[in-house]
Structures are given as C-alpha cells and as structure tokens.
Amino acid sequence: MKRILTPAVIAITAILFLNGCLKDKNADTETTSATDNSICENEFMRLLPTVNKIAIDEPGVQRLGGGNSVLTSCPDVSVPDSALQYPRHMIIDYGTGCTDPVDGKVRSGKIRATLTLPWDSIGSVITLSLDTYMVGSIKYEGTVTLTRTGVNSFHKVVSNGKCTKSSTSAPWTILFDSDHDITFTSGSNVSSDPQIITITGTNSGTDRNGTTWTSNITTPVVRDLNCTWITKGVVELTPNGKPTRTVDFGDGTCDNKGTITIEGNKFEFSMQ
Numbered sequence: 001m002k003r004i005l006t007p008a009v010i011a012i013t014a015i016l017f018l019n020g021c022l023k024d025k026n027a028d029t030e031t032t033s034a035t036d037n038s039i040c041e042n043e044f045m046r047l048l049p050t051v052n053k054i055a056i057d058e059p060g061v062q063r064l065g066g067g068n069s070v071l072t073s074c075p076d077v078s079v080p081d082s083a084l085q086y087p088r089h090m091i092i093d094y095g096t097g098c099t100d101p102v103d104g105k106v107r108s109g110k111i112r113a114t115l116t117l118p119w120d121s122i123g124s125v126i127t128l129s130l131d132t133y134m135v136g137s138i139k140y141e142g143t144v145t146l147t148r149t150g151v152n153s154f155h156k157v158v159s160n161g162k163c164t165k166s167s168t169s170a171p172w173t174i175l176f177d178s179d180h181d182i183t184f185t186s187g188s189n190v191s192s193d194p195q196i197i198t199i200t201g202t203n204s205g206t207d208r209n210g211t212t213w214t215s216n217i218t219t220p221v222v223r224d225l226n227c228t229w230i231t232k233g234v235v236e237l238t239p240n241g242k243p244t245r246t247v248d249f250g251d252g253t254c255d256n257k258g259t260i261t262i263e264g265n266k267f268e269f270s271m272q
Helices: 007-025 032-055
Strands: 076-078 088-093 106-115 125-135 138-148 153-165 172-186 196-206 212-224 232-239 245-251 257-262 265-270
Touching (some): 032 088, 032 106, 032 125, 032 138, 032 153, 032 212, 032 257
Antiparallel strands (some): 106 125, 125 138, 153 172, 232 245
C-alpha cells in the first residue's frame, strides 16, 4: 500500500531538517580566548621557578653577603648592590637573544628582580619587571609581584600583563592579569632539583580579537620548568557573552597538546 506524503508532512520534515542544520551551523566553536590565555599563562607561570632556581644559589640574594656574580652564559645574572643592602636587585639578562639551557627556547631582554628581604625569608616581597623581554617572537610585558608565604609557597600577582606578536603579517596583542597561589612540589630550596610548581587562582584578560574573559583554575595547574609547556590542570574560562569553556592541559605528559570543551564539543589545541 503506497503512502502519499501530504504537503503538511513535507513541510514539517523540511523544518526539522533545517533546524538541525542551523543548530550545527550555530554551534559555539570559538577558542581564541582560551588559546590566548594559555599563551600568556604559560610564560608568566614560568617566571617564578626560573627566578627561584637562580636566586637559591646567587650570592647576596639567598644566603650569602657578596654580589656581582654571574652564574651562566645564558642568561647572565648579576647582583649590582653592595653587600646586605635592601631593597636588593638581581638582573637576569638574556641579551639580544640566547638559547635557554632549561627548555631550549630563545629568550632575549631582561628580568629585573627587586627584593625587600633575602629570597628565602618568609614575608619577602619580590617585584619582577620585564625589560624588552621576549620568548621567540612574542614580547611579554607587565609587573609580577611575588610574596613568599611559606617555605614552599608564594602568592603571585600579574598586573598590566601584555603578550604581543608584531613580527608577522597579522600582529596581535593579548592583555593579561592573574592572581595565584603557588606551591613548590619540588625544587623550592635546592636548585638542582626539578623546579615543579602547582598553581591555583584566577585570570582575566582581553584576547587578540578584543573579547574580554575571566578564568578560574578548578584543578591545580602543574608547571615543570624542564618542560616547555603546562603539563596538567583544568581551567574554566568564560569569554564575555559566551558559555564557559573547560580547558584541560593534559595528564602530566610533557607535550604541547590540550583540549577545550564547549557545551559538550571537544577541540584539541596546541600550546606555543
């Protein structure tokens, strides 16, 4: 027995099909804010273990009274102040560009550290300023304030952070601020130990397209100085006017892969 589709049935079928297509077409696939957050986050998180590894052994910063020493050829490190003077300054200088022996990236410019007390003193406040500091072709700017809250812990605030890439045909700028509590799980007092930290807290910023975002670390992020990228942790990030994204940096494996989940849809991204 033949069935004849009436015009009404055909119309309803067409509408349902069209709605399904529109739903797929309108799916939220925007990942720029999450990707840009990770670009800034990756290097700003690295600053504390970098400075810690150097400060532990640097005369006049941690335990000793002398100054004016140089630790390595990349970077050059100096403490220009007279013995036991505070505030005290340490300059980490990558010059016009050298290959960092820790992660193999080319860095240039300076990290300038000002300490109110010896590095290993609880309550010491260390202010980091970035002087034409670049990693590859990305320039990092801003003020980083570190407060030592315990033997293995710090509070870190990034103010007026900016990450800029200007050497391409499509230049971009990312604005970035953060407020984090950081715990060393290895390396807090021994420079030869792996410098590994866990991080909790919040970020905010503006991505390269001008969209603002806020984020919250829901599973502590892990940063191992010996790895080029963030290796573990989960961040919930909300761009202005859009649903919250879940950014998963992985299971601890040292690679540049992460995933972003938006309303049940998962996308892989690569960290720079």
